[in-house]
Structure formats: structure tokens, C-alpha cells
Amino acid sequence: MLIGIMGGTFDPIHTGHLVAAETALEEAGLDEVWFMPANIPPHKPNTPLASPDQRLEMVSLAIDSHPSYRAVDVELTRGGTSYTYDTVTRLQQLYPDHRFHYIIGADMVMYLPKWHQIEKLSEMVTFLGVGRPGFDIDLEALPSHLRSRIKLMTMPAMEISSTDIRERIRNGRSIRYRVPESVRLYIERSGIYGS
Numbered sequence: 664m665l666i667g668i669m670g671g672t673f674d675p676i677h678t679g680h681l682v683a684a685e686t687a688l689e690e691a692g693l694d695e696v697w698f699m700p701a702n703i704p705p706h707k708p709n710t711p712l713a714s715p716d717q718r719l720e721m722v723s724l725a726i727d728s729h730p731s732y733r734a735v736d737v738e739l740t741r742g743g744t745s746y747t748y749d750t751v752t753r754l755q756q757l758y759p760d761h762r763f764h765y766i767i768g769a770d771m772v773m774y775l776p777k778w779h780q781i782e783k784l785s786e787m788v789t790f791l792g793v794g795r796p797g798f799d800i801d802l803e804a805l806p807s808h809l810r811s812r813i814k815l816m817t818m819p820a821m822e823i824s825s826t827d828i829r830e831r832i833r834n835g836r837s838i839r840y841r842v843p844e845s846v847r848l849y850i851e852r853s854g855i856y857g858s
Contacts (some may be wrong), residue, residue: 667693667764667791668754670738670747672825673700673718674711675850676725678843683793686818687766688731690790696766697735698722701745705779705836712829713855715739724845734767748780751787763787764814769794775809785812795820832856 669680676698684696697763700718703710711718717735726732735751738745751763765788765843767775772792790813792800802810828838831857839845850856 664758664761665692665837666761667766668698668788668820669692669696669698669750669766670701670745672704672711672752673698673722674713674825675718675721675842675846675855677825677828678825678840679821681725681843682730682818682821683766684725684769685766686793686816687791690816691789691814693731693764695731695733697733699735699738699750701858702738704743705744705746706777707772708741717855721842721849723774725825725843727845730736735746741833746779748778748784748787751784764789764791766791766793766842768792769800769815772813772815773804775813775832776806782808785809788812789814791816793818799822820827828858 666787667684669684671680687693688696700715701713719734719739721795723734728853730849738750742840754763767790769792775790778784786809788832789824792813792815794815794817800815802813828841831838
């Protein structure tokens with residue numbers, strides 16, 4: 664099976680994540696996309712506001728009706744900092760017959776050289792960089808071991824972020840259609856982000 668890994672804090676998961684996953688699913692011919700909430704993301708200084716269980720539950724609610732999406736708790740159960748290299752190493756041990764692609768936002772493509780164990784990781788996965796129309800990436804500026812391991816694809820422009828959603832909740836503004844309805848109702852019921 665060809666699996667796309669969609670990592671992130673998902674604090675909360677939003678429509679942009681889902682559209683990026685669907686773009687990768689179709690354009691890269693993936694069999695499934697596995698959504699993997701990070702325990703402690705290495706590139707974000709702040710701890711997620713929602714608990715690991717809450718973030719996993721929001722992911723599960725968001726993807727519940729999609730036959731090719733799956734919520735996976737590998738990084739949450741392992742604990743510690745969620746380095747992609749460690750995660751992919753573990754997934755290859757658990758699923759030796761699967762091939763993995765790692766879905767990232769186009770804004771992260773140029774940051775890849777700073778990732779933990781990137782040379783080894785780039786031998787293990789293909790990166791699917793999903794970006795907005797007109798978002799320019801200079802692949803030639805990346806090290807040669809990375810260039811051939813990145814496939815770029817374009818999704819519709821969407822100005823949605825988890826930070827913006829949390830800010831809207833703090834200010835008493837609607838998040839309807841920015842997150843799946845099941846996630847919006849869960850956030851309201853649980854009072855996450857001060858809703």
C-alpha cells in the first residue's frame with residue numbers, strides 16, 4: 664500500500680488540512696492518508712493547547728466519514744519529541760510492505776534541510792509538498808539528496824490556520840466551515856480554547 668502521512672499538531676485540525684490530504688491522495692495516487700498528531704512538535708515552541716487525547720479525538724471526528732483516511736496515535740503513544748525520522752522508522756518496522764510519502768505544506772519544503780536526520784529520512788520517504796497557487800519554491804536551492812525526493816502539488820488557496828481558529832474562538836467569533844462540523848461541536852462541548 665502507498666500511504667501518505669499527514670503529521671501536525673492538529674490544534675485543531677481544520678479544513679485546510681483535509682483539502683491538502685485530499686489533494687495528495689488524488690495527485691500522488693495514495694491508497695490511504697494517515698493523520699498523525701504530534702506529541703511534542705520539534706519546530707513549534709509552544710505546547711499544544713488541546714491535550715493529546717483531545718487532538719486525536721478531533722482528528723478522528725474530522726475524518727470519520729472518509730474511507731481512505733485513518734487516525735494514527737504512533738507519536739502520541741511514543742511520547743517525547745515527535746521527530747519524523749523516528750516515526751517513519753517505527754512505521755517501516757510495523758508495516759514493512761507499505762511505502763510512505765510524507766505530506767507537508769509547501770512553506771515547509773525549504774525548511775526540510777533543518778529536519779532531524781533529514782538525509783536518512785529522505786531515503787525512506789517521498790515528500791509531497793502541497794501549496795497554494797503562485798507559491799514559489801526553489802528546489803534547486805535544496806541539497807541534491809532532497810531535490811529528487813520532493814513532489815510538488817497545488818491545492819486551492821485557503822487562508823485557514825489553527826492559530827486563526829483559536830484566536831476566533833477566544834474572540835467569540837464563528838469557526839463554522841473552517842473546521843468540520845463534528846469538530847466545531849466537540850470544541851464547543853469540551854470548552855477547548857476557551858469556547
